[in-house]
Amino acid sequence: xxxxxxxxxxxxxxxxxxxxxxxxxxxxxxxxxxxxxxxxxxxxxxxxxxxxxxxxxxxxxxxxxxxxxxxxxxxxxxxxxxxxxxxxxxxxxxxxxxxxxxxxxxxxxxxxxxxxxxxxxxxxxxxxxxxxxxxxxxxxxxxxxxxxxxxxxxxxxxxxxxxxxxxxxxxxxxxxxxxxxxxxxxxxxxxxxxxxxxxxxxxxxxxxxxxxxxxxxxxxxxxxxxxxxxxxxxxxxxxxxxxxxxxxxxxxxxxxxxxxxxxxxxxxxxxxxxxxxxxxxxxxxxx
Numbered sequence: 001x002x003x004x005x006x007x008x009x010x011x012x013x014x015x016x017x018x019x020x021x022x023x024x025x026x027x028x029x030x031x032x033x034x035x036x037x038x039x040x041x042x043x044x045x046x047x048x049x050x051x052x053x054x055x056x057x058x059x060x061x062x063x064x065x066x067x068x069x070x071x072x073x074x075x076x077x078x079x080x081x082x083x084x085x086x087x088x089x090x091x092x093x094x095x096x097x098x099x100x101x102x103x104x105x106x107x108x109x110x111x112x113x114x115x116x117x118x119x120x121x122x123x124x125x126x127x128x129x130x131x132x133x134x135x136x137x138x139x140x141x142x143x144x145x146x147x148x149x150x151x152x153x154x155x156x157x158x159x160x161x162x163x164x165x166x167x168x169x170x171x172x173x174x175x176x177x178x179x180x181x182x183x184x185x186x187x188x189x190x191x192x193x194x195x196x197x198x199x200x201x202x203x204x205x206x207x208x209x210x211x212x213x214x215x216x217x218x219x220x221x222x223x224x225x226x227x228x229x230x231x232x233x234x235x236x237x238x239x240x241x242x243x244x245x246x247x248x249x250x251x252x253x254x255x256x257x258x259x260x261x262x263x264x265x266x267x268x269x270x271x272x273x274x275x276x277x278x279x280x281x282x283x284x285x286x287x
Contacts, residue, residue: 091231209248
């Protein structure tokens with residue numbers, strides 16, 4: 001399977017992105033509107049940015065959908081390349097001193113958001129330091145087996161989301177190790193709380209702030225971004241210290257929302273983030 005992904009992503013990242021940009025300029029919006037991921041993307045952007053006009057939402061959704069396809073290519077590229085290659089493709093680390101801080105040797109929690117390919121970023125993190133990460137099982141067993149094996153290459157131990165996985169994460173923090181988890185998707189019942197995200201009370205993943213409060217370990221936010229003149233950039237940010245308080249999930253969502261707004265097209269809006277709202281008994285995606 002790794003060979004298949006390699007063949008599929010044989011072209012360099014920068015050259016592929018150039019081709020995607022050219023292709024999307026030629027494809028009419030009327031055709032892109034027919035694709036289900038585009039419709040979800042536009043629905044999410046309509047919710048997140050209610051002040052935009054219809055034509056502005058269309059253009060933003062088209063650009064976001066294009067970036068989603070690029071991030072999919074990034075992920076397949078990452079799955080079929082060595083850690084050394086991903087390190088070479090990572091052109092800049094913002095606030096690297098936070099990640100390398102000697103204080104982190106006493107344990108570190110990283111919560112990530114799905115800006116571009118999260119696997120690209122985790123591959124770089126795994127190349128730098130061992131860690132334990134939460135993992136949501138993929139329904140297709142062959143893909144699940146491959147992805148889990150890939151993610152555990154190097155210095156990463158994957159544990160499934162659930163009570164057992166949380167216990168393993170706690171044990172790793174007690175041993176002053178690092179743990180990483182994506183914190184911007186809708187968790188299973190019992191693993192989250194309702195918290196404001198882009199003006200809506202969304203069911204939100206609460207584990208990272210809870211772990212920080214319980215263990216008193218350092219916590220950082222991390223995400224991937226891309227600039228044409230530079231390339232891939234990994235960003236680290238220290239969240240507001242109130243993340244250690246009882247309203248930690250609110251603080252986490254505020255931090256993620258602030259970073260997403262800096263470059264909204266790079267975020268994975270094709271995911272149904274708003275499917276579980278406190279004031280909406282039915283899924284808004286059915287309308």
